[in-house]
Amino acid sequence: MDSGKSGVSESAVNCQPQKKSKPRQKNEEAILSAAEKVFAELGFAGATTNLIARHAGVPKATLHYYFQTKEELYRTVIKKIFAIWLQAAETFDDCDDPADALARYIRAKMNISREHSLGSKIWAQEIMQGAPQIQDFLDQTLKSWTASRVKIIERWIAEGKIDPVNPDYLLYMIWSATQHHADFAHQINSLNDGQPLSDEQFEEALQTITNVILRGIGLPVKPVDE
Amino acid sequence: MDSGKSGVSESAVNCQPQKKSKPRQKNEEAILSAAEKVFAELGFAGATTNLIARHAGVPKATLHYYFQTKEELYRTVIKKIFAIWLQAAETFDDCDDPADALARYIRAKMNISREHSLGSKIWAQEIMQGAPQIQDFLDQTLKSWTASRVKIIERWIAEGKIDPVNPDYLLYMIWSATQHHADFAHQINSLNDGQPLSDEQFEEALQTITNVILRGIGLPVKPVDE
DNA sequence: AATAAAACTGACCATATGGTCAAAAACCGT
């Protein structure tokens, strides 16, 4: 995906099958990580390549050597976030037990919200601003993924496993409830005496969401085992 | 440093108790409205006073005559959004019937999401970026409001009217589910064949949220009358 | 009509930004 470099593929077949030199890899990661943070905190327009470069500990010109334009850098960051989204999406599988499937999916999304809150914020801002970079994802991947899960939910309803509910709007509830903990973490923290949720609090929030959703569609909630 | 306006306070007390002349009012509103749109779409940093002025149909210098700095303009917009938030907050009153109170509050928040989606987006971005302008609101108004509603919910639980649930996380669910329809409207539209939700769809989304939440905390859901 | 005050705006400025480039430095196979 980058410079041709003719036959030189596995020049030095080290222990790892890595395609990029070590320092290059390191720089790229530092830049991407810095970019994720700055984009999340300042938005695409507010982020400056200079600031990102400083955060990454490299001169601005170096950043532009790795990523020609700010937009290219932004797109690369977005792609990584997309991959993470996919990973969570796969946990929503077509198993027989709706309670299990939904609980697992909710947990996966909550964990992502916690572990990748920067990415979640970038994603949210991107969509709020009209998805200038990811419209195709919305129209394709997300749309077909949603359609397939809607079918599963409809089947659950038809089989009498859950109460009738509009599957789309149910999914939106799950997305919003879980992502809220990433996107609005600052607000949640402010209401929590300025402290991030502890592990226990986070678990309780997850349980609250899971219980309300599951019960909300007529599923029995298994008692929390202590 | 300052442009005159020394002792000039309230020059002419006209017949009307209006503080501002007609054209001034009109311009100010046009600028504020344009600002709301541009801030929502580009974020604070991405919005330019030039663009806002063009949207409002006035020269940039005029904008800066009304609002000295971009930040002052932004703060004015935020204040208006805050007022709207307050308005919805008041619908969460301390009535005996949790189902009524919650359903009404959810409806109020959903309506705001629909009618003031730009403001909701600005609010969301502001919080995602660490609430640089509204930290005091979070720490004061929001915190005390939340505390008072938490008390109400706890009373409902104590009275056995609803199932035990963490009130904070329940509130977060309501906020997220309703605001999602504003902040992620673009995504929702994309999944809805590019069309905004019709009145009927919106009503169904509202019903879905209300039903899931109410049933989720052990409340009977009144059948939707057709 | 005359005057003063307020409203408006074109032209301007200092600064910051994304991005370039040429030259230097590090790296490479031979």
Add this chain to the structure above:
DNA sequence: ACGGTTTTTGACCATATGGTCAGTTTTATT
């Protein structure tokens, strides 16, 4: 050691931005 290739980066540039200001126009008051 050598020639070529890839990395690295300080200096630079064109542009855009927030904001100013002096001069003009409009409005209000007498």
